[in-house]
Amino acid sequence: MSQFPKVKTAFQESGIIPDVIGDITPTIDLSIKYSEKIQATLGNELSPTDTQSAPHIILNDPHGSSSTRYVLAMVDPDAPSRESPSNAQYVHWVTEMAGSGTKPTVKRDLVQYMGPAPPSGTGFHRYVFLLYRHEGKVHFKSEPPKDRKNFNVAKWSQENGIGDPVGGEFYVAKT
Numbered sequence: 001m002s003q004f005p006k007v008k009t010a011f012q013e014s015g016i017i018p019d020v021i022g023d024i025t026p027t028i029d030l031s032i033k034y035s036e037k038i039q040a041t042l043g044n045e046l047s048p049t050d051t052q053s054a055p056h057i058i059l060n061d062p063h064g065s066s067s068t069r070y071v072l073a074m075v076d077p078d079a080p081s082r083e084s085p086s087n088a089q090y091v092h093w094v095t096e097m098a099g100s101g102t103k104p105t106v107k108r109d110l111v112q113y114m115g116p117a118p119p120s121g122t123g124f125h126r127y128v129f130l131l132y133r134h135e136g137k138v139h140f141k142s143e144p145p146k147d148r149k150n151f152n153v154a155k156w157s158q159e160n161g162i163g164d165p166v167g168g169e170f171y172v173a174k175t
Helices: 004-014 153-159
Strands: 029-033 056-060 069-076 090-098 105-111 125-134 167-173
Touching: 004 167, 029 125, 029 167, 069 153, 125 153
Parallel strands: none
Antiparallel strands: 029 056, 069 090, 069 125, 090 105, 125 167
């Protein structure tokens, strides 16, 4: 059975819709694995210690090929806390990849991966991965902020012509 309805429901129940994006209609299964035993699964709790290195990405795109390009963004909409998200969205990673399957090729990181470091006492933070699919090379008109703060992934994706997300995943973490 497809995970697609579960992704949208989990995004709605966790507030990712509307805090991060307006909507999502997944068409690609996205898996985020930090190791064989540590994987993001629709809001499960992961340790910041276990997620400091960039994860392994697995894409199941029935319409993808070795030349299909993707942009993957990871954001924290709860910076510095969910009650007071004055730095939201904090961008942890933006990468461009090609090819689907178990080993998509990273073409370039627009923002290098930075593992979670939620401030102590701020409760759970949501770490959201959004996948965008596009044909051909993207010529980015606007770059993510250098200081990583106050990024708006939905606005940024529209400004750069990569549209709406076609896959998503998330986990929560706290210190």
